[in-house]
Amino acid sequence: MSTFPITLSLLLFIFNSQKLFSAATRILCRPDQRDALLEFKNEFEIGKPSPFCTIAHPKTLSWVNNSDCCYWDGITCDSKSGEVIKLDLSCSSVRGRFHSDSKLLKVQSLRILDLSHNNFSGQIPFSIQKLSHLTSLNVSRNSFSRCIPSSIGDIPNLTFLDLSRNKFVSKIPSSLGIFFGEIPFSFGNLSNLISLNLFDNNFEGKLPSSLGNLSYLKFLDLSVNNIVGEIPSSLGNLSHLSFFYLHFNNFSGNIPSSLGNISHLTSLTLSFNYFVGEIPSSLGNLSYLILSHNSFVGEIPPSFGSLSHLAFLDVESNNLSGSFPRELLNLTKLSILFLSNNRFSGNLPSSFNNTLDFSNTSPSSKLRELYIDNNNFIGPIPITIFQSQPKVPPSWS
Ligand SMILES: *[C@@H]1O[C@H](CO)[C@@H](O)[C@H](O)[C@H]1NC(C)=O
Ligand SMILES: *[C@@H]1O[C@H](CO)[C@@H](O)[C@H](O)[C@H]1NC(C)=O
Ligand SMILES: *[C@@H]1O[C@H](CO)[C@@H](O)[C@H](O)[C@H]1NC(C)=O
Ligand SMILES: *[C@@H]1O[C@H](CO)[C@@H](O)[C@H](O)[C@H]1NC(C)=O
Ligand SMILES: *[C@@H]1O[C@H](CO)[C@@H](O)[C@H](O)[C@H]1NC(C)=O
Ligand SMILES: *[C@@H]1O[C@H](CO)[C@@H](O)[C@H](O)[C@H]1NC(C)=O
Ligand SMILES: *[C@@H]1O[C@H](CO)[C@@H](O)[C@H](O)[C@H]1NC(C)=O
Ligand SMILES: *[C@@H]1O[C@H](CO)[C@@H](O)[C@H](O)[C@H]1NC(C)=O
Ligand SMILES: *[C@@H]1O[C@H](CO)[C@@H](O)[C@H](O)[C@H]1NC(C)=O
Ligand SMILES: *[C@@H]1O[C@H](CO)[C@@H](O)[C@H](O)[C@H]1NC(C)=O
Numbered sequence: 087m088s089t090f091p092i093t094l095s096l097l098l099f100i101f102n103s104q105k106l107f108s109a110a111t112r113i114l115c116r117p118d119q120r121d122a123l124l125e126f127k128n129e130f131e132i133g134k135p136s137p138f139c140t141i142a143h144p145k146t147l148s149w150v151n152n153s154d155c156c157y158w159d160g161i162t163c164d165s166k167s168g169e170v171i172k173l174d175l176s177c178s179s180v181r182g183r184f185h186s187d188s189k190l191l192k193v194q195s196l197r198i199l200d201l202s203h204n205n206f207s208g209q210i211p212f213s214i215q216k217l218s219h220l221t222s223l224n225v226s227r228n229s230f231s232r233c234i235p236s237s238i239g240d241i242p243n244l245t246f247l248d249l250s251r252n253k254f255v256s257k258i259p260s261s262l263g264i265f266f267g268e269i270p271f272s273f274g275n276l277s278n279l280i281s282l283n284l285f286d287n288n289f290e291g292k293l294p295s296s297l298g299n300l301s302y303l304k305f306l307d308l309s310v311n312n313i314v315g316e317i318p319s320s321l322g323n324l325s326h327l328s329f330f331y332l333h334f335n336n337f338s339g340n341i342p343s344s345l346g347n348i349s350h351l352t353s354l355t356l357s358f359n360y361f362v363g364e365i366p367s368s369l370g371n372l373s374y375l376i377l378s379h380n381s382f383v384g385e386i387p388p389s390f391g392s393l394s395h396l397a398f399l400d401v402e403s404n405n406l407s408g409s410f411p412r413e414l415l416n417l418t419k420l421s422i423l424f425l426s427n428n429r430f431s432g433n434l435p436s437s438f439n440n441t442l443d444f445s446n447t448s449p450s451s452k453l454r455e456l457y458i459d460n461n462n463f464i465g466p467i468p469i470t471i472f473q474s475q476p477k478v479p480p481s482w483s
């Protein structure tokens with residue numbers, strides 16, 4: 087036999103050990119990504135720290151050209167390829183206008199991009215979809231304005247999208263005099279989305295019916311905008327939705343009965359809108375329901391007596407009528423009930439003596455607070471009327 091295979095093995099061994107040796111000392115960061123990040127850094131300046139950060143630290147100060155970018159503050163690289171996969175610039179006091187050709191768009195391996203709690207302004211670039219591997223995009227609490235680019239809808243694996251607390255608007259006149267914008271219809275393409283947060287912006291258009299296609303969505307916060315029109319009935323298809331916040335908008339019309347199909351819905355806030363009609367008898371498995379400050383009529387549906395997880399119900403300031411909703415007193419989790427400013431009438435239930443136990447402060451106990459002022463109840467008032475308290479929806483863990 088020839089010695090060829092032995093020689094080849096030896097050569098391969100030497101070759102492999104050289105590779106191992108060089109792998110131990112080489113810099114992980116890819117030079118093109120290092121340069122793109124350095125240029126991105128120079129597009130902005132360090133401003134004042136956000137007052138909403140417990141620790142605000144300008145992470146980009148550690149971004150210098152003579153070190154491995156994988157060890158810079160806020161950067162995470164893939165341990166094998168060295169590609170930058172995560173950029174966390176939250177609370178970094180970054181300030182300035184985002185440009186449509188920002189060098190950040192060259193870091194196309196990014197999966198997680200967190201720019202929250204800075205002072206980025208301008209527009210999210212239309213070419214954001216070049217970051218096609220993104221699973222999470224968070225620009226919460228900045229000064230972004232103008233439209234949301236519809237191209238976000240083309241990022242196929244996006245799972246968490248947080249645009250809250252900016253100044254996004256739905257419609258601005260383009261140079262051609264055409265209006266464009268709105269919450270993009272293309273968001274209906276984001277079939278992996280679990281969380282969509284548009285809280286506290288300036289959206290004005292109608293809600294696109296395509297959102298009903300987001301079949302994995304668990305959290306949807308549209309509150310504190312100027313969104314108009316009806317809730318599209320297609321949203322009844324969001325079978326995984328648990329948290330649905332619509333308060334402080336200009337919604338109108340009836341609550342679509344299809345929402346009753348969302349069996350996982352636990353928190354729903356519709357307060358401070360222009361909703362009319364009756365409250366649908368079927369509204370899922372709610373524990374937290376706020377319908378206050380609308381124009382709902384009719385009675386509280388008797389079926390609410392089977393919402394066994396209901397802990398907080400607020401129907402204050404509507405045109406509801408009928409007698410006191412006695413069936414609610416059977417709900418062992420219900421602790422706070424607002425009925426004020428409606429047209430309820432008749433006697434208050436005498437069973438209050440057995441039901442109301444204000445001395446017990448355990449959250450799992452029975453009714454602790456009841457508000458019934460400004461109704462047409464008659465007869466003796468067997469309970470204390472408490473002062474109103476701020477109502478804050480539960481956050482999503
Ligand atoms: C970083 O340094 C390298 C040489 O060490 C240079 O080629 C590159 O242009 C520098 N990058 C920037 C953004 O200055
Ligand atoms: C954000 O930056 C702009 C200038 O770009 C400035 O006018 C504004 O006061 C800053 N906002 C905050 C909260 O620092
Ligand atoms: C989306 O995720 C799937 C599954 O993890 C992966 O195979 C695919 O390459 C991803 N697509 C993009 C554009 O990142
Ligand atoms: C976005 O960032 C803010 C502030 O850092 C944080 O509170 C929020 O949970 C983040 N959103 C998502 C979807 O992770
Ligand atoms: C995204 O949605 C838009 C409109 O809703 C549609 O025209 C487009 O083809 C969709 N893109 C993908 C990649 O599905
Ligand atoms: C929303 O309603 C308020 C109060 O009625 C009104 O001033 C505002 O113009 C409405 N906004 C839109 C976009 O319709
Ligand atoms: C989403 O839903 C709408 C109507 O609810 C439908 O017309 C559209 O084709 C669906 N698909 C996408 C990707 O938006
Ligand atoms: C989504 O909802 C609409 C309107 O409620 C309905 O017509 C449609 O069939 C539903 N689509 C799916 C996939 O369930
Ligand atoms: C609830 O879903 C079922 C089947 O998925 C459908 O037949 C029904 O029309 C839906 N109800 C409403 C009110 O949309
Ligand atoms: C109903 O909601 C409670 C929490 O509020 C949850 O533990 C339970 O699993 C939910 N049931 C269904 C069928 O979704």
Ligand SMILES: *[C@@H]1O[C@H](CO)[C@@H](O)[C@H](O)[C@H]1NC(C)=O
Nearest residue numbers: 391411412413414415416417
């Ligand atoms: C309350 O529950 C009791 C026992 O489960 C039942 O007999 C009664 O009818 C219920 N009351 C109302 C108003 O639903």
Ligand SMILES: *[C@@H]1O[C@H](CO)[C@@H](O)[C@H](O)[C@H]1NC(C)=O
Nearest residue numbers: 435436437438439440441468
């Ligand atoms: C409720 O309690 C008051 C005072 O403790 C008592 O006078 C009244 O008879 C009780 N009513 C019922 C229905 O038990």
